[in-house]
Amino acid sequence: MRLRIADRKEFSAGLIFTAIGLVALGLSFEYRLGTATRMGPGFFPLCLSVLLIVLGIAAAVRGLRASMVEPLGRWPLVPLVFVMCGVIAFGLLIDWKGLAVAVLVLIVLACYQRLRSRPLEVALIAALLIAMTVGLFIYGLGMPFYLYR
Amino acid sequence: MSQLLDKLGLGFGVALTLKNFLYCLLGATLGTLVGVLPGLGPVTTIAMLLPITFKISPVASLIMLSGIYYGAHHAGSTTAIMLNMPGEPTSVVICIDGHPMARQGRAGAALCISALGSFFAGCVSVIVIALFSPPLADAALLFGAPEYTSMIIMALVTASVLSSASLITTIAMAVLGVLIGTVGTDVNSGVVRFSFGAEGLADGVSFVAVAVGLFAFAEVILHLGALEQRHRITSRIRGLLPTRADLSAAWKAILRGTAVGAGFGILPGTGPLISSFAAYALEKQIAADPSRFGNGAIEGVAGPEAANNAAALTHFIPMLTLGIPAGAAMALMLGALMIQGIAPGPQVMTQHPDLFWGVVASMWIGNMMLLVLNLPLVGVWVRLLAIPYRFLYPTILVFCCIGVYSVSNSAFDVFLAAGFGLVGYVFKRLNCAPAPLILGLVLGPVLEENLRRSLLISRGDPSVFFTRPISLAMLLLAVAFVVIFSLPALRRRREALT
Numbered sequence: 001m002r003l004r005i006a007d008r009k010e011f012s013a014g015l016i017f018t019a020i021g022l023v024a025l026g027l028s029f030e031y032r033l034g035t036a037t038r039m040g041p042g043f044f045p046l047c048l049s050v051l052l053i054v055l056g057i058a059a060a061v062r063g064l065r066a067s068m069v070e071p072l073g074r075w076p077l078v079p080l081v082f083v084m085c086g087v088i089a090f091g092l093l094i095d096w097k098g099l100a101v102a103v104l105v106l107i108v109l110a111c112y113q114r115l116r117s118r119p120l121e122v123a124l125i126a127a128l129l130i131a132m133t134v135g136l137f138i139y140g141l142g143m144p145f146y147l148y149r
Numbered sequence: 150m151s152q153l154l155d156k157l158g159l160g161f162g163v164a165l166t167l168k169n170f171l172y173c174l175l176g177a178t179l180g181t182l183v184g185v186l187p188g189l190g191p192v193t194t195i196a197m198l199l200p201i202t203f204k205i206s207p208v209a210s211l212i213m214l215s216g217i218y219y220g221a222h223h224a225g226s227t228t229a230i231m232l233n234m235p236g237e238p239t240s241v242v243i244c245i246d247g248h249p250m251a252r253q254g255r256a257g258a259a260l261c262i263s264a265l266g267s268f269f270a271g272c273v274s275v276i277v278i279a280l281f282s283p284p285l286a287d288a289a290l291l292f293g294a295p296e297y298t299s300m301i302i303m304a305l306v307t308a309s310v311l312s313s314a315s316l317i318t319t320i321a322m323a324v325l326g327v328l329i330g331t332v333g334t335d336v337n338s339g340v341v342r343f344s345f346g347a348e349g350l351a352d353g354v355s356f357v358a359v360a361v362g363l364f365a366f367a368e369v370i371l372h373l374g375a376l377e378q379r380h381r382i383t384s385r386i387r388g389l390l391p392t393r394a395d396l397s398a399a400w401k402a403i404l405r406g407t408a409v410g411a412g413f414g415i416l417p418g419t420g421p422l423i424s425s426f427a428a429y430a431l432e433k434q435i436a437a438d439p440s441r442f443g444n445g446a447i448e449g450v451a452g453p454e455a456a457n458n459a460a461a462l463t464h465f466i467p468m469l470t471l472g473i474p475a476g477a478a479m480a481l482m483l484g485a486l487m488i489q490g491i492a493p494g495p496q497v498m499t500q501h502p503d504l505f506w507g508v509v510a511s512m513w514i515g516n517m518m519l520l521v522l523n524l525p526l527v528g529v530w531v532r533l534l535a536i537p538y539r540f541l542y543p544t545i546l547v548f549c550c551i552g553v554y555s556v557s558n559s560a561f562d563v564f565l566a567a568g569f570g571l572v573g574y575v576f577k578r579l580n581c582a583p584a585p586l587i588l589g590l591v592l593g594p595v596l597e598e599n600l601r602r603s604l605l606i607s608r609g610d611p612s613v614f615f616t617r618p619i620s621l622a623m624l625l626l627a628v629a630f631v632v633i634f635s636l637p638a639l640r641r642r643r644e645a646l647t
Contacts, residue, residue: 010315013579017321024328027343037609041335041342044597048328055321062317075578076374083370083546084567090550091563099551106550107543114539125540129547143555 008072011063017056025049078112086110098146099138103130157279160506164514169212172205173511176213177518180220184236185228185530189541191221191237192584193368195481196360197545200552207489208504212511214482215465219512222421222461223267223519224530226454230259231531239422239457242429246442246449253445258391262447263454264523266403270455271516273407274414274462278469278509282498286470289495294602295613299620301596303627304473307417309585310634318581326589327596329354336594337601349561356484357556359590362566363583364477365549367573369542391447399451402432406452410459417467417475421460428456462512469505470495473592477584480591487591 028049034040086109093102107126108115115122137143163169183194195214202210225237230247243263250259292300305327309319332343333353344350391399406428413424432452433442442449467473472493474480483493491501498505553566573583607613614620 009579010318013318013321013576013581016575016579017318017325020325020328024343031340031342032338035609036604036611039337039601039604041338041340044600045328045331045342048324048331052321052324052328055317055324059315059317059321062315070580073578079373080370080571080574083366083373084571086546087366087550087567087570088564091554091560091567094550094554094563095560102550103547106547110543110546111539125543129544133547133551137551137555144558145555 008063009070010066011060012072014056014058014060014063017059018053019056021049021052021056025053082109082112094145099134100130100147103133153279153283156283156502156506157510159502160508160510163208163503163507164212164510169209169507169511170514172209172213173216173515174518176216177220177515177522179213180217180222181224181519181522181530182533183217184221184224185534186236186536186541189545190368191218192478192481193365193545194221195478196357196364197549197552199357199360199481199485200555202485203488203556207486207491207501208507210485210489211482211504211508212515214478214485215508215512216515218478218482219271219458219461219515220519220522222457223264223271223523226263226267226450226457227260227523227527227530228534230256230263230450232534239425239461240454242425242453243450243457245429246444246446249443249445250447250450255445258395259447259450260527261391261524262395262399262403262451264520266399266406266451266455267458267523268516268520269403270407270410270457270459271462271519272513274411274459275509275513275516277411277463278466278512282466282470282505282509285466286495286498289471292495292619293617294599294606295617295620296623297599298596298603299614299623299627300471300473301592301599303623304417304467304475305585305588305592306627307630308476308588309582310630315580316631316634318579319585322576322581322583323585323589326586326591327593328589329359329586330590330593331597336598347561349559349565353594354590355553355556355559355562355565356488356590358553358562358565359569360481360484360587361549361553362569362571363573363587365545366566366570367577367583369545370570370574371577372538373542395447399447402448402452403455405431406455406457407459409452410456410461411463413456414460414463415466415475417473420464420475421457424456424460425453428452465508465512468493469508470498472497472595474588477587480584480587484591 024045028042028045031042031045032040033042033046086106089109090102090106093105104126107122107129111122111125134147138145138147164173179194180191183189183191194217198214198217202214221237222239225235225240226243226247228234228236229240229243230251233244233248235241235244247259247263250256305323306320309323310316330353332350334341334351341351349355409428409431410421410424413427414420416423429449429452432448433439436442436446436448464475464479467475468479468483472483472495474483486493491497491504549566550563553562554560556562576583603613604611614624
């Protein structure tokens with residue numbers, strides 16, 4: 001029997017919710033549950049996890065039996081990867097090397113596409129933004145960031 | 150009545166200080182900018198500016214953020230009329246009759262009527278807020294823990310129902326948000342939940358990190374993945390003034406739109422969005438000649454635009470009086486207030502009257518500013534549309550990263566924001582609305598607290614939610630909303646419109 005999943009988006013969403021719910025359920029048991037009258041720290045998360053699992057299964061079922069076909073569609077991954085790497089790099093660099101380097105790397109990673117075709121443009125944006133943020137945050141607002149280490 | 154005047158006097162006194170006036174101007178200008186530019190919305194901007202608001206007073210922050218919110222709603226119609234491209238989702242309806250008017254060379258009249266209608270709607274809404282908030286807050290002071298629990302449940306459910314995605318996934322997002330809100334130190338027992346030993350999670354998931362990741366980062370990633378659209382400005386604006394015929398046709402539509410908007414805006418969820426659609430449908434229904442609609446009927450611009458702006462202001466009522474955010478932007482502002490140490494709820498009006506009335510007064514001042522910003526300066530904004538997104542988004546990313554980091558000088562928060570950017574991207578791709586998640590995150594701890602207290606008072610008896618009249622009424626309202634908006638007929642209509 002082949003499963004024809006009509007609404008793939010809803011089905012996948014349902015699966016994700018169920019998975020998160022199951023994980024949360026397992027984790028909730030590590031805390032004291034208590035009773036309804038005197039709720040322990042685990043009680044509320046437990047209720048929420050159960051609710052999430054129920055909703056997740058309902059969504060998955062609905063996705064299975066949907067009348068309109070909704071395919072997953074294209075998911076451009078390149079922007080996702082580069083922006084996330086840029087942000088993570090920022091987080092790693094700002095304490096280690098200072099604001100200027102962190103902003104520079106963020107821009108380089110986030111503007112990867114433009115970098116290949118128009119590197120000068122990216123360099124200009126980077127220079128402008130570094131100047132603006134350093135001026136605004138370190139000198140203007142006096143925030144405790146490292147400029148460069 | 151004299152008490153009201155006193156309060157308003159206090160409010161204007163606060164709003165007209167130089168500092169607050171400037172923040173109002175900044176908010177209104179940013180809001181107009183954001184409303185006109187595609188790819189940048191008021192929620193993203195508010196999320197991005199949250200960390201900055203922690204350095205300024207609560208009144209000033211709220212004045213600025215609210216200015217961004219209603220400013221964006223005012224300005225979204227500019228691009229809708231000129232370029233057939235709505236600056237905000239709430240301005241989609243304006244394209245239908247506004248753009249044909251522009252093509253007929255009557256862009257100036259459309260823009261003028263839309264700005265005047267918005268101003269009128271804004272003034273009326275401010276009066277509505279001033280009149281109805283005090284009694285509402287007084288009534289809410291009688292609420293006990295069970296009423297609060299039911300009210301929060303109703304808010305979450307209603308917010309889920311009024312979004313256009315599937316009801317089940319939307320409620321699931323809200324539940325997920327509440328679940329994420331349980332991470333951190335449990336107030337009652339002192340136990341640290343779900344922290345996996347990470348220090349950055351001991352105080353809970355950073356609200357700013359979630360907001361920035363879910364709304365700003367996810368938006369940027371999605372936009373980068375979409376195709377670039379070229380836009381052409383249809384017509385130069387020749388004359389700004391509408392004809393007498395335009396005015397006489399439009400003013401009734403403006404009145405109706407204001408009424409619709411003021412009512413719908415209070416509803417949690419996409420109240421402002423629905424109000425502009427509802428106003429358009431209303432105008433079309435009662436028009437003498439419905440065939441004009443779609444070809445440049447001025448009522449099709451005036452009514453929805455007034456509704457849109459009336460709703461944008463009354464949308465604040467639940468947040469300011471009850472502490473219940475009616476949408477994502479409100480949730481963010483509420484979060485900003487909480488971090489500044491102000492516990493939202495009906496007591497805000499009595500404990501921080503300068504905050505409440507200052508914001509109300511600033512809304513009126515902001516509306517006046519928007520009249521100037523949107524009419525004479527409209528050419529400036531339209532020219533700004535020429536800025537390509539590739540210059541915009543690095544700026545957004547940089548400001549967001551710095552902002553998130555600066556809240557607690559914590560790189561962990563930045564990583565968290567990146568993670569939620571991924572989460573936001575995945576869920577947006579799967580047609581799940583992110584707004585209920587942030588609503589759940591903000592309201593979760595309050596919900597748990599009140600639920601606990603209710604069950605403690607009733608000694609574990611869940612019927613307490615049903616035996617107390619106000620609580621029962623709210624739960625029934627929630628059920629009613631679910632039923633009404635799930636009816637197949639209404640669903641099809643909504644899906645056709647959105």
